[in-house]
Amino acid sequence: MKELKHWEDFEVGQVVSYGPYEVTKDEIIDFARQFDPQPFHLSEKFAKSSLLGGLSASGWHSCAIWMRMFVEGWASKCMSLGAPGVESVRWLKPVMVGDVLRGRSEILEHRTSKSRPWVGLSVMRHECLNQNDEIVMTLLSTQMTRVRGARDE
Amino acid sequence: MKELKHWEDFEVGQVVSYGPYEVTKDEIIDFARQFDPQPFHLSEKFAKSSLLGGLSASGWHSCAIWMRMFVEGWASKCMSLGAPGVESVRWLKPVMVGDVLRGRSEILEHRTSKSRPWVGLSVMRHECLNQNDEIVMTLLSTQMTRVRGARDE
Numbered sequence: 508m509k510e511l512k513h514w515e516d517f518e519v520g521q522v523v524s525y526g527p528y529e530v531t532k533d534e535i536i537d538f539a540r541q542f543d544p545q546p547f548h549l550s551e552k553f554a555k556s557s558l559l560g561g562l563s564a565s566g567w568h569s570c571a572i573w574m575r576m577f578v579e580g581w582a583s584k585c586m587s588l589g590a591p592g593v594e595s596v597r598w599l600k601p602v603m604v605g606d607v608l609r610g611r612s613e614i615l616e617h618r619t620s621k622s623r624p625w626v627g628l629s630v631m632r633h634e635c636l637n638q639n640d641e642i643v644m645t646l647l648s649t650q651m652t653r654v655r656g657a658r659d660e
Numbered sequence: 661m662k663e664l665k666h667w668e669d670f671e672v673g674q675v676v677s678y679g680p681y682e683v684t685k686d687e688i689i690d691f692a693r694q695f696d697p698q699p700f701h702l703s704e705k706f707a708k709s710s711l712l713g714g715l716s717a718s719g720w721h722s723c724a725i726w727m728r729m730f731v732e733g734w735a736s737k738c739m740s741l742g743a744p745g746v747e748s749v750r751w752l753k754p755v756m757v758g759d760v761l762r763g764r765s766e767i768l769e770h771r772t773s774k775s776r777p778w779v780g781l782s783v784m785r786h787e788c789l790n791q792n793d794e795i796v797m798t799l800l801s802t803q804m805t806r807v808r809g810a811r812d813e
Contacts, residue, residue, distance in 0.1 A: 541724075542724035542727050543724070543728065543731060545735060547742075566743070567724050567727050571696070571720045571724065574696050574718070574720050583698070589700075589719075591751060594747065595747060596749065597745040598744060
């Protein structure tokens with residue numbers, strides 16, 4: 508097993524890429540039925556007569572798909588301690604049936620927590636793109652990663 | 661069928677409440693397996709030995725559950741046009757197996773779009789609470805709602 512990365516293994520300006528993830532009609536409808544039951548996410552017929560002209564994924568579904576890719580491309584490869592939240596989630600373009608998404612994340616800031624020196628903080632800007640290289644979503648997060656060798660308490 | 665509300669039917673200071681929603685172990689694991697496969701969301705055994713002492717839901721799962729409640733309590737009752745994104749999502753407390761969530765939303769600002777006068781904008785602050793009245797999550801959004809009688813284009 509490859510050793511997991513720590514906070515020190517990253518730096519400002521570093522970019523990670525991940526994906527792809529193909530979005531199916533069944534998945535859009537399943538997610539919407541469970542979490543976002545609005546007609547433009549549920550009914551192909553309704554969606555076809557709407558502005559977008561087709562079924563689009565819930566914005567929260569886009570976030571969840573992005574997270575799946577981000578876990579595979581980043582969080583599962585380092586001593587991730589999660590994130591306390593996210594900022595500025597922008598759903599810029601609809602995510603439609605058959606879209607193939609991918610993502611990239613850039614580290615904007617990089618420091619350790621003052622109160623918990625074993626916690627490294629990386630402010631990251633994330634982009635989610637479709638198969639036409641259009642940015643469908645952006646968001647910011649402060650990812651927490653374990654600092655190598657730092658004591659827990 | 662009850663008539664759907666328009667933007668004019670709401671005002672600053674108005675609060676809507678919604679829920680409840682019980683979070684099960686199976687749902688936490690299913691969501692995590694699909695979208696956030698990190699050990700603290702997947703394995704009860706791992707989670708019991710972690711800081712939280714038990715299985716907790718993905719933050720994105722909390723968002724999705726909140727959305728489900730918000731659709732039932734708000735979006736399905738008005739001419740909702742969705743939201744272009746969300747701000748300041750804060751996961752303040754873990755959402756654990758068996759938690760019963762509910763939510764409330766307050767309208768902070770209320771105006772119509774300058775470029776699209778048929779679109780009403782409501783900046784809302786949302787809270788998601790558990791059965792102990794602890795706020796587990798907060799977020800902000802600008803909800804778009806149709807203005808009564810305004811022309812489409």
